[in-house]
Amino acid sequence: MTALTLKNLYKSFGKVDVLKEINLEVEEGEFVVFVGPSGCGKSTLLRVIAGLEEATSGEIEIAGTPVNHMPPSKRGIAMVFQSYALYPHLNVKENMALALRQEGQSKAEIEDRVAEASRMLSLEPYLERRPAELSGGQRQRVAIGRAVVRQPKLFLFDEPLSNLDAALRMNTRLEIAKLHRQLDTSMVYVTHDQTEAMTLADKIVVLRDGRVEQIGSPMELYNNPANRFVAEFLGAPSMNFVPADWLDGEKDQEIGIRPEHVSIGEPGRLSGTVIHVEHLGGDTNVIADIGGETPFTVRLFGQYQIEPGADVQLGFADEQTYRFASDGSRVR
Amino acid sequence: MNKARQNPVNALAAHTVLILYTLIALFPVFVIIVNSFKTRKSIFREPLALPDADSFSLIGYQTVLKQGDFFLYFQNSMIVTVASLFFILLFGAMAAFALSEYRFRGNTLMGLYLALGIMIPIRIGTVAILELMVQTGLVNTLLALILVYTAQGLPLAVFILSEFMRQVSDDLKNAGRIDGLSEYTIFFRLVLPLVRPAMATVAVFNMIPIWNDLWFPLILAPAEEVKTLTLGSQVFIGQFVTDWNAVLSALSLAILPVIVLYVVFSRQLIRGITSGAVK
Numbered sequence: 001m002t003a004l005t006l007k008n009l010y011k012s013f014g015k016v017d018v019l020k021e022i023n024l025e026v027e028e029g030e031f032v033v034f035v036g037p038s039g040c041g042k043s044t045l046l047r048v049i050a051g052l053e054e055a056t057s058g059e060i061e062i063a064g065t066p067v068n069h070m071p072p073s074k075r076g077i078a079m080v081f082q083s084y085a086l087y088p089h090l091n092v093k094e095n096m097a098l099a100l101r102q103e104g105q106s107k108a109e110i111e112d113r114v115a116e117a118s119r120m121l122s123l124e125p126y127l128e129r130r131p132a133e134l135s136g137g138q139r140q141r142v143a144i145g146r147a148v149v150r151q152p153k154l155f156l157f158d159e160p161l162s163n164l165d166a167a168l169r170m171n172t173r174l175e176i177a178k179l180h181r182q183l184d185t186s187m188v189y190v191t192h193d194q195t196e197a198m199t200l201a202d203k204i205v206v207l208r209d210g211r212v213e214q215i216g217s218p219m220e221l222y223n224n225p226a227n228r229f230v231a232e233f234l235g236a237p238s239m240n241f242v243p244a245d246w247l248d249g250e251k252d253q254e255i256g257i258r259p260e261h262v263s264i265g266e267p268g269r270l271s272g273t274v275i276h277v278e279h280l281g282g283d284t285n286v287i288a289d290i291g292g293e294t295p296f297t298v299r300l301f302g303q304y305q306i307e308p309g310a311d312v313q314l315g316f317a318d319e320q321t322y323r324f325a326s327d328g329s330r331v332r
Numbered sequence: 333m334n335k336a337r338q339n340p341v342n343a344l345a346a347h348t349v350l351i352l353y354t355l356i357a358l359f360p361v362f363v364i365i366v367n368s369f370k371t372r373k374s375i376f377r378e379p380l381a382l383p384d385a386d387s388f389s390l391i392g393y394q395t396v397l398k399q400g401d402f403f404l405y406f407q408n409s410m411i412v413t414v415a416s417l418f419f420i421l422l423f424g425a426m427a428a429f430a431l432s433e434y435r436f437r438g439n440t441l442m443g444l445y446l447a448l449g450i451m452i453p454i455r456i457g458t459v460a461i462l463e464l465m466v467q468t469g470l471v472n473t474l475l476a477l478i479l480v481y482t483a484q485g486l487p488l489a490v491f492i493l494s495e496f497m498r499q500v501s502d503d504l505k506n507a508g509r510i511d512g513l514s515e516y517t518i519f520f521r522l523v524l525p526l527v528r529p530a531m532a533t534v535a536v537f538n539m540i541p542i543w544n545d546l547w548f549p550l551i552l553a554p555a556e557e558v559k560t561l562t563l564g565s566q567v568f569i570g571q572f573v574t575d576w577n578a579v580l581s582a583l584s585l586a587i588l589p590v591i592v593l594y595v596v597f598s599r600q601l602i603r604g605i606t607s608g609a610v611k
Binding site: 047050051052071072073074077078079081082083084085086087088089098099102103146158 | 501503504506507508509510511512513521522525526
């Protein structure tokens with residue numbers, strides 16, 4: 001059964017279309033990530049699914065039920081917000097129990113579910129505390145716990161990690177992945193961070209300007225991007241683009257080469273001057289000027305001593321390049 | 333606060349100015365209270381002297397309290413002030429919530445229309461209000477005063493509160509919606525507690541003019557049984573003889589409830605300021 005179906009979904013604010021022709025199916029138990037630059041409509045799409053915004057046209061089905069005209073609380077969803085959005089006047093336990101009390105669950109049932117969620121998220125020591133007395137990571141766990149206790153058919157995450165610092169972000173990311181395995185419920189996750197998208201998703205939906213650019217598994221998108229935008233957006237450092245006629249290709253086309261597919265050494269197919277080197281320990285990123293508009297990045301595995309100012313030859317294999325037409329579409 | 337940024341000279345200057353201002357502001361109150369405890373002669377002989385064994389007298393308070401209506405006036409003022417504040421805060425907050433939260437046709441226009449009330453003094457409409465009250469039979473009732481004061485206080489309340497409500501996180505309200513809270517519950521349980529400092533500000537701004545007002549009680553409710561304290565105190569001021577002891581005592585007593593209400597609300601004000609600072 002599909003957990004979520006979007007058919008021909010449009011959303012406009014006044015004359016501005018922020019979502020255009022969105023079609024999507026999320027299978028039961030699937031982890032879907034909406035990713036795109038800020039302003040691409042990914043958060044709006046999530047809010048439309050949640051029922052916080054009304055769709056201008058199109059159909060939304062959650063677990064087979066059309067929900068276009070259902071209030072958020074009846075849709076069988078739970079949402080985790082970027083700013084945690086905990087109720088400041090309630091303690092952790094009450095925060096998690098509130099929705100269940102609204103649903104009219106029995107006291108014993110509420111106790112059970114809160115106990116289980118707090119065990120799962122190791123929140124037991126904090127149950128009596130107010131949100132103000134918790135750290136950022138703990139608050140986000142409470143927000144996740146508040147979603148878990150509702151046993152929704154669909155979880156919605158709205159950039160849940162962007163308020164956390166880097167170390168905590170990684171831990172919480174692992175925790176969300178673990179939670180998904182334990183609960184085996186469908187999850188829809190919004191982020192602008194491609195690392196989060198690649199690491200968490202079963203299926204990634206890349207959005208740009210309110211349109212779906214490509215849908216697929218992380219590796220499908222990485223290995224086989226449908227267009228220049230997807231190719232550039234996924235992968236860090238991002239793909240290099242070189243005018244095709246520099247490499248005996250057609251005029252107006254562009255060749256995309258991932259930084260990790262480039263080697264340095266004679267004989268190369270392109271030459272340039274090193275302008276900066278980033279030593280990351282495991283990797284070395286060499287940024288070179290090859291005469292194009294943007295610098296060319298090479299990702300070398302291991303440690304290399306290369307000085308800025310050095311002339312380098314860059315080599316790569318044709319099978320590992322991508323060809324794009326001037327309108328950004330992929331040429332195969 | 334950052335210690336390195338504190339300059340002792342600046343701090344001293346700031347405190348000097350503040351203390352001076354406090355002294356100037358409190359001086360009239362001080363004179364009123366001191367003189368309310370003195371005999372009539374010593375009020376005029378040495379207005380600034382503290383009451384001593386000779387000049388001490390409670391005659392003013394006795395007159396005020398013996399004049400049996402004083403408690404009634406007091407009660408009337410209290411009812412009018414508290415009820416008006418309640419309605420201003422309730423309706424002001426509700427209107428502010430609607431204006432800041434919901435997108436509807438004419439939203440901005442409605443906000444401007446309500447803000448217009450801040451610029452136009454309500455007293456301009458006194459004649460029309462009086463006619464209205466006569467026709468509805470509300471003359472000489474406390475309700476007339478409560479209605480007028482509520483109308484008078486609403487524009488500023490809506491203006492201030494809608495500004496604050498815009499700052500309440502959307503996520504929080506949406507979390508409530510997803511958890512199945514009704515719009516009323518979201519308003520009363522989530523939003524109102526967060527704008528409490530703003531509510532206290534509005535309450536303080538409105539309370540003092542209402543409590544002190546002489547104009548509308550004099551016009552709309554001059555009857556004996558609905559007189560407010562300010563109007564009631566006027567009986568001691570005659571055309572030829574003024575009972576200064578009684579006037580000063582009545583005024584001293586009138587200050588008390590305002591101070592009590594102010595203390596109640598100002599605690600909210602301070603809590604609001606600090607909670608924002610140490611978030």
